[in-house]
Amino acid sequence: MKSYFFKVLLWIATTALIMLGLPWLAVTFSDNMSGMIVNLILFYAIDPLYVIVMGACAGQNLKGYWYLPLGCAGLFLLGIWLYLSKDLSQFYSYSIVYLALGMVSMFISFFFKKRIRTKY
Numbered sequence: 666m667k668s669y670f671f672k673v674l675l676w677i678a679t680t681a682l683i684m685l686g687l688p689w690l691a692v693t694f695s696d697n698m699s700g701m702i703v704n705l706i707l708f709y710a711i712d713p714l715y716v717i718v719m720g721a722c723a724g725q726n727l728k729g730y731w732y733l734p735l736g737c738a739g740l741f742l743l744g745i746w747l748y749l750s751k752d753l754s755q756f757y758s759y760s761i762v763y764l765a766l767g768m769v770s771m772f773i774s775f776f777f778k779k780r781i782r783t784k785y
Contacts, residue, residue, distance in 0.1 A: 669729060676719065676733055683715050684740040688748045704749070708759060712741065713766055720767035724774025734767025 691703040716737055723730035738760045745756045 673730075676722075676730070677736070680715075680719070680733070680737050680740055683711065684737060685744040685747070687711065688744045692748045712759075712763060716763045716767040717770045720770030721774040723767070724771040725778055727771065727775045731771070734764055734771060737767055738764040 687707055688704070691700055691707065695703055716734065719737060720734050723733045741763055742753055742756065742760050745759075746753055750756070
């Protein structure tokens with residue numbers, strides 16, 4: 666139980682760092698044009714890759730970590746609301762895509778783990 670709690674806490678802290686900390690760094694320490702480039706890199710490279718990796722790791726223990734992609738999408742919206750825009754209507758699609766990427770990678774990881782385990 667202690668190991669599970671530590672792993673969940675580590676995933677939540679990492680998700681908060683990436684979904685809340687990186688947008689804050691981009692807004693705080695960059696000017697307008699470079700901030701836009703950094704945010705595009707966040708939206709199209711760093712955040713999707715993190716969500717896919719997180720979903721793949723959550724698929725190894727689906728019963729214990731099924732909620733991680735949902736929390737990741739929620740923290741993404743919170744970070745956008747706090748640091749970039751109070752109007753979230755433009756970013757709902759990003760959140761839905763991140764949720765879908767996390768869920769698909771989670772289920773793919775779960776099914777491949779199950780298939781490999783039954784094969785050997």
